[in-house]
Amino acid sequence: MLLTIYFFITGLIVGSFLNVVIYRLPEEKSIVNPPSHCPHCNNRLKVIDLVPVLSYLMTGGKCRYCGTGISIQYPLIELLTAFFFLAAYLNFALSAELFLILLLLSALIVISMIDYKYMIIPNVITYSGIIIGFISAIIFDHISIFDSILGIFIPALILLAVALIFKGGMGMGDVKLVAMLGAFLGYKYSLLSIFIGSLVGSIIGITLMALGIIERKDRVPFGPLICLGAVIMIFFGEQIINLYFSLFL
Ligand SMILES: [Zn+2]
Incomplete structure (x- = not known):
């Protein structure tokens, strides 16, 4: 029970760090310097302003110095990270x-948010992810080294082919993202993440087009969908693979 609470609180704190990364990485600002401040009035935030979720609730979602509204994204990312850590x-x-x-889930949250907001997936995350995923396959035995190598190349090559044939929609960032997933989780999980992401994406896309919210030509970031697929595979991968085999074999 104590560990459950521990992981939830650690998730909140990591989530508040992920917010900083999401905010500063695309603008190529340093992650550690300057210390957290209000982007509007530049007042440096005190420790009490940095308490995840609670500080947002206590100030009613406003900067306590200048009263500017703070995006609901901050407490939501903190809660999401905490929920992922707990799960x-x-x-x-x-x-x-x-x-x-935990490392992979944190990376997926950052990638999803940055891709959603800026339509880019930072290389610094995917490249280090591929390296860390591969090295951990050597050190630990969650997947074989061979599976990790296949995971880096097979899903990426498939997505690359799709990106070249259909153009638009997918970019090189997505290709590197699935390579990172494959390095961590093996090629099957990475392929299924793409599959689930595409499935959810088409359902959302068709719904939004039917409602007239988006048009066919509108570009939808694919990265967050792949990340969603990966999260589903991380938590339900075995069940999904078993279900697949029980249905088709
Ligand atoms: Zn302010």
Whole structure:
């Protein structure tokens, strides 16, 4: 029980760090300098302003110095991260795999938000992810080294082919993202993440087009959908693969 609370609170704190990364990485600002400040009035935030979620609730979502509204994105990302950390702990218990999963989930949150807002997926995350995923396959035994290598190349090559044939929609960022997923989770999980992401994407896309909210030519970021697919695979991968085999074999 104590560990459950511990992972939830750690998730809140990591989430508040992820907010900083999401905000500063695309603008190529340093992650650590300057210390957190209000982007509107530049007042440096005190420790009490940095308490995840609670500080947002206490100030009613406004900067306590100048009263400018703070985006609901901040507490939501903190809560989402905390929820993921809690779910990962309950799923994977204390293990080396748990820490890899926490790292991957954090990367997926940052990638989704940055891709959603700026339509880019930072190389610094995907490249380091591919390296960390591959090295951890060597050190730990959650997947074989061979599976990690296949994971880096097969899904990426398939997505690259799709991107070249159909143009638009997908970019090189998505190709590197699935390579990173494959390095961490193996090629099957990465392929299924793409599949689930495309499925959810078409359902959302068709619905939004039917409602007249978007048009056919509007570009929809694919990265967050792949990330969603990956999160589903991380938590329900075994069940999904078993279900697949029970249905088709
Ligand atoms: Zn302010």
